[in-house]
Amino acid sequence: MASPPPAWSRRRAVIVHVLGAASVLAVAITVWLGLWVTPPDQHLRDEVRLVYVHPPIAWVALYLAFGLGALSSVLWLWTRTRSAAWDRLAAASMEVGTVFTALTLVTGSIWGRATWGVWWAWDARLTSTALLLVLQLGYLAVRRVPSDRDARARRSAVVALVAAVDVPIVHFSVDWWTTLHQGGTVTNPNLSPTIHGSMAWTLLLGFVAFTLLFAWLLVVRYRLVTLAEWREDTELAEALHERWAEGGPVAERRAAVPTATTATAAPGALAGARPAGPPAGS
């Protein structure tokens, strides 16, 4: 029979649930403080409220998730530290990171519309974040290619590493592209307003909240990767058991021939392990 799915210990499950509850609560408090408690900004009015969401999401996407994904990929590639756990961590981190990168772009775009009057500007940060999103989508595409687990880990680790090398180059090139030869770059002087009091605390809480949210999603995604791998390992055996349990021509033939030849010994041995119940036709 197939082995049972790898389970969390009770203690670990409690910790993950507490982490989840804490992150949801922290995000909810950030939203409440950001929308109702903090005052509007002198210049940006209510649009300043995006400051409690956009920078924390960007921090998670661009530094935490991508950094962790690249680091665990390197640790997998390095033979001394190679472990399937690094591959799963890289997969989980990159996938959650992709969602956060997309959210960074969406919140940035909304903010851009509010402050610059356009949904999209060829600003250095926007452009390099968009390219990063494409790089991450490439990583996810490589992960989805059906292949041997070790080969997949190797390919995706290389893609993550090369993307990590590319990110600074992309950033510099796009930064120069928008600033070096183009007068009047779209910059927003109000992006770093002097903030204090409730605004600073809300912003700080925003960073904590989205970091917690990332950690929770990461743990849950990691578990899903583990379960998906377990499923890959067991689904063929399970499908065979189910087919045999249904009966049909194969089972009938097997029932008709009591002594297994050498050629059919392997399926015969598997058939002996099927769930209880007489084979159809016997």
Added chain:
Amino acid sequence: MWRDGVLVAGKDLRIELRSRVVLHQVVPVAVLMLVLFAFALGPATAPMVAAAPGLFWVAVLFTGVLAVQRSAALEGGDGGRDGLRLSGLDPAGVFLGKAAAVAVQLLVLEAVLSAGVVLFYGAHVRSPGALVVASVTGTAGLAAAGTLYGALAAGLRVRETLLPLLFLPVAAPVLVAGTKVWQSALGAAGAGSGDPWLRLLVVFAVVYLAVGVVIFGPLQEAP
């Protein structure tokens, strides 16, 4: 490593000389792209001249994908990749050799494209030296990154669609920097000095050649 590189580059170029796939199929596609760009922007020449540097590099990038696919496909059949691994050649040498062969093919392609840009779009070259240097360094970077991704996607059923998704965003800095150097070399209005961009192209090429030399060995172990 270097000797192995020369051997592999010689092999790939010999195959190309005999099969003429890049020359007879990829180069015409590149020229066709110039014509299609003209349909999109023309028939007035002013917008085409203004856009010529960018169009040149976009054409190089897209046809570069084809050249890289062709390069990776050379070992695709008949256990060619296993043969290359069993040959005892240094993986770094194999990488450099394949990258060099792709670079040579891309340079030929760029020569044709440059002539096309001058002929079709009526662009005037102010400093040909800068054009050549930018093309050579940019091509080295493109060939290095492309060979790396070509090896990565080789043998996969989705390689044709996966390679552009992986390669093009990584190659974006070459497009940006190459275009800027070309704008400067063609004397486009508002173009500043191309020197910082040239340095960026050199950095890109060096980084990807170094990454390829280190990574190509482990990458080839993937079945």
